[in-house]
Amino acid sequence: MGKLSYVNLALQLIFVANLVAAVITVFKEKREIAATWAWLLVLVLLPIIGFILYLFVGKKLPRNQIYDIRTQQQMGIDQLVKLQKEQWNEKELLPADEMSDTAREMVHLFLETDSAILTKHNHVEIIIDGQEKFRRLFADVKNAKDHIHVEYYTFYNDKIGNEFLHLLEEKARQGVKVRVIYDSFGSRGTTKRFFERLEKLGGEAESFFGGHHSFSNFRLNYRDHRKLVIIDGQIGYIGGFNVGDQYLGRSPKFGYWRDTHLRVVGNVAEAMQSRFFMDWNATVPQRRVDYQENYFPLIHRQGNTSIQIVSSGPDNEVQKIKLGYIKMINNATEYVLIQTPYLIPDDSLLEALSLAAFSGVKVKIMIPAKPDHAFVYRATQYYAKALLENNVEIYRYNNGFLHSKTLVVDGKIASVGSANMDYRSFKLNFEVNAFLYDQELSTQLRTIFENDMLHSTKLTIADFNAQSYWLKFKQYFSRLLSPIL
Template sequence: MSTFMWVVNAIFILNIILAVVTVFREKRDIAATWAWLLVLVLLPIIGFIIYLFFGKKISREKIFDIKTQESIGMKELVIAQKEMLLDDELLSSKQSTENTKEIASLFLESDESIVTKGNKIDLFIDGNKKFDSLIHDIQQAQHHVHMLYYTIHQDDLGKRILAALEERAAAGVEVLVIYDAMGSRSTKHRFFNHLESLGGRAEPFFGSHWTIINLRLNYRNHRKIVVIDGKIGYVGGFNVGDEYLGKDKKFGYWRDTHLRIQGNAVLALQSRFIMDWNAAVDKHRLDYQEEYFPIIPNKGKSNMQIVSSGPDSEQQQIKKGYIKMISMAKKSIYIQSPYFIPDDSVLDAITIAAMSGIDVRIMIPNKPDHPFVYRATTYYAGEMVAAGAKVYIYDNGFLHAKTVVIDGEVASVGTANFDFRSFKLNFEVNAFIYDPAIAQQLQKIYEDDIKKCYLLTEEIIENQSSWMKFKQEFSRLLSPIL
């Protein structure tokens, strides 16, 4: 054998050894382990560079720092609610069943997420209406505006939002903004210079002193939270950018779902924001203030829990909530998600429901914003069709909503997609709503969306090209790390 071949073989063997050692140094699930081994073995050197940025788990020190930010003002209430739930005193009889009580118990135990009552919910499915409402509410702020978005672009919408924040900061209102370092990578921090000169503050989540080198960019704060005076809260799928108003020709109309909340659920959003703020900053951390957690009279009739999940916890709270909802369905399961890449546990739950005769409907976009992710999504869409579910392809722009509705009784709206990233790698937040009126409203919106879809059939799947099927199969292999 020539010297060249000896060298090639030696490099190949060394690469495999290093790949095995690298991946097994950190505890991760089997699917992710095999996916990273595939990348490291097939892409020598380049694979290790990719792993350096995207594969390393978040440091234990940083996890501890986030986990020790206590849910301000919530600890004692969680203990009391667990007792009330056992005594059937927590949820009203009109809006609770044994199933909803079990979901509430799951989140009290896994996330210490309190059940809030008497909330008023306004639903937004159009970006223009959502952001007009948000800007109006910001302009009315008297004490504080706390804002967290995965993406804040420095375009026309970003400037409109910033102008409203600057006006309030100039009036003496506390303005705090968190933006994700990866999701807002095209936005320079100097975009917020004037806001900070007026007394506001803007902080990147998991940012880096070196823009190009950020070894934590795989752990993204995908949450979208706004809290105004502790009385009004926003949570859902819309980010800040012109494309979310349907102004990007590539995506066209942007179909999303967002909530405007008045009531005690806002206090849970406030608690989440404060924890994220304190994790993002080195100085100027927030402490409890009465103005952050005002006493709020009932504004409506909706019960809900605000549930968070992320790499700071092994619980995968939102994923477990999805599984619980799916497993309790008796009639129907309506799912909307731009990325549908379920892990085995979620896939099994949906498959069992579909094969049991439950009306399972899944809606995904007709175009990718991330090619590998979309091809993996279409692979699993095919699996769902084979299991008997109805898969709808939204054909009126881009579908970005993350909603689940079960039996027209219980619903979830938030930031978490049906994929590995949302379940394990991203910091996410969802509202789980125990109000048949809201669930049925969301179900009606879903049914209206179906009119703008085409049904994915076995015939369409069979007629896909061999190249398309290969891309789907290959993307599925990478799905645990996409």
């Protein structure tokens, strides 16, 4: 047997061994079929490299970690959930003259799937500019008297990050209880040392899951993508803005940063507080926080908005935020307006959007004009074209980077939060959204969308057909990997 024959035999054996290892690796963990085939493609086409990627991105959460998250009790919420379910059955929670049938169904959906209480009489302000968001947030933090709870995917060690940290340090020095949860991967460059002075002054800061779920644990998925601030159990912030200079338009790469955030005052802070404590107790079980009245103060009527705070993540097989999106889209009769930086819908969401558009509902989706993640953006372009072919209108926002995550239906119901319109937000990341049952706020969000259209280009099939073959190939290839992006 010649030398070339030995080489060919060796290559064949390596290929077979890699294929067998790939099949065993992918199929030993329960996952969706699309994700299974996507990982199989990566492992087969990229020997060795594919397995390294799988170590960092593909491994699922250990069962014991999921169990720890699931068993966190919703502080002060459990009995209220039970009462609201009884009231809903008796039609006392939502009288017919207060809410539409669609809203009633949405409320029941989230009560059943997420134990998300309906909070009424809240005051809500929509913030779409980073400078305004931090101006309002800093003012509220300065006025804090009892506690400040902060949870961000990104908390950068940059100018605005240090300004925020120094403000938190000053409040801790004054005796206000400060707790911070940050995601170690989303906050690249920010280490435990960054928060040393805060902790010396009595504050606490922990990366999500602490050392058990860090970069060193070979897992880049299952990140804490939530953005929450709760002040004195009365004021809350929720939406798309993180903490970093780029969110104030200071990054030359992105330019102006267009996002959507909510400042809320009222009983909704109780639901946000509960979410924060579940995440805190899962992250720092040795410093678990139990129910205290000062964390859940009695709040009198602040406004007219009814809200549910809905969470989703890999701790539960039910994709609650996605179900809410689909319910809203399926019940739309006039229009659906969506802003998302990443448009990678699964089959169920793709069908819902297409069905609505084919049924005469005006479906409009706005995406960025520039990428922050190359593969994700190419997949977004692929699905934008696919939806365009199904009567959906696609707009490309040109005035900087669009990071807003909003959904508005018929001027009646809206959602604002951290969840993007993609697999990662629905299955892999820990997310939180506010679902708003308020015509005035929904109309405001519609107006904001229409103003953004003035800075956008309405895409056509001709725009996609004019793209180079290489760009089209990257879009098709990225689409194949979309379940794991």
